[in-house]
Amino acid sequence: MSLEGLIKKQEDKQGIQEQLAQVKNMVKTCIQCGTCSASCPNIEFMDITPRKMWRMLLMDRFEELLNSKSFYYCSTCYFCTLRCPRGLELTNAMSALKQIGSRLKLKHFRSSALFYESFMNNVRQYGRVREMEMMTRYLLALKSPGQSLSYAPLGVKLLVKGKIRPELPSMGAGKLAALFDKVLDYESDHESDQVSNQVSEQILVQAQEG
Numbered sequence: 531m532s533l534e535g536l537i538k539k540q541e542d543k544q545g546i547q548e549q550l551a552q553v554k555n556m557v558k559t560c561i562q563c564g565t566c567s568a569s570c571p572n573i574e575f576m577d578i579t580p581r582k583m584w585r586m587l588l589m590d591r592f593e594e595l596l597n598s599k600s601f602y603y604c605s606t607c608y609f610c611t612l613r614c615p616r617g618l619e620l621t622n623a624m625s626a627l628k629q630i631g632s633r634l635k636l637k638h639f640r641s642s643a644l645f646y647e648s649f650m651n652n653v654r655q656y657g658r659v660r661e662m663e664m665m666t667r668y669l670l671a672l673k674s675p676g677q678s679l680s681y682a683p684l685g686v687k688l689l690v691k692g693k694i695r696p697e698l699p700s701m702g703a704g705k706l707a708a709l710f711d712k713v714l715d716y717e718s719d720h721e722s723d724q725v726s727n728q729v730s731e732q733i734l735v736q737a738q739e740g
């Protein structure tokens with residue numbers, strides 16, 4: 531399917547093309563040495579190696595890239611970023627592709643997108659992950675009774691061993707909602723690196739103040 535075909539909402543078109551251009555810019559000095567691919571612990575699950583992904587990006591082969599499963603098998607371990615001889619922000623590039631995949635509502639990215647959404651909603655609510663609630667919300671969002679049931683034996687085992695504990699969900703927006711909203715505001719006005727610097731500074735100041 532072409533990129534045009536993947537973008538279902540026309541109002542998303544410009545934003546997605548800009549995001550892709552930003553990711554392309556992140557890897558523009560790649561020398562195709564393959565260190566990222568050789569360092570990736572999840573390479574066996576990927577249908578396109580990271581090195582090849584960056585080449586595809588630079589060649590504007592976006593639709594092939596977005597139709598692949600590689601970027602959502604990235605577990606954000608940062609090995610590739612640490613080892614890239616050009617110092618490229620490869621993990622951030624993978625994350626940006628995941629955001630694009632989520633925005634495009636790619637069918638093959640659906641379960642990953644729902645998982646990330648459940649994870650982030652949980653962090654937004656509590657400042658940490660409550661595993662049981664997060665998984666319950668994720669499985670409900672999946673709307674796949676078969677898949678949900680397949681997790682039941684593991685869930686019971688973890689409960690019995692005390693690895694997870696049942697907690698009632700709390701209502702409301704959560705204590706960190708204001709912070710998240712502020713980051714979203716910044717993101718709409720600033721480049722991502724400026725945002726993280728400013729937010730880090732704010733968090734530091736708030737921490738120092740008490």
Ligand code: SF4
Binds near residue numbers: 564580614616617618
């Ligand atoms: S390690 Fe860096 S320079 Fe080498 S292929 Fe990967 S992105 Fe390109």
Ligand code: SF4
Binds near residue numbers: 624
């Ligand atoms: S950050 Fe992602 S792509 Fe990079 S080595 Fe880790 S799993 Fe692989």
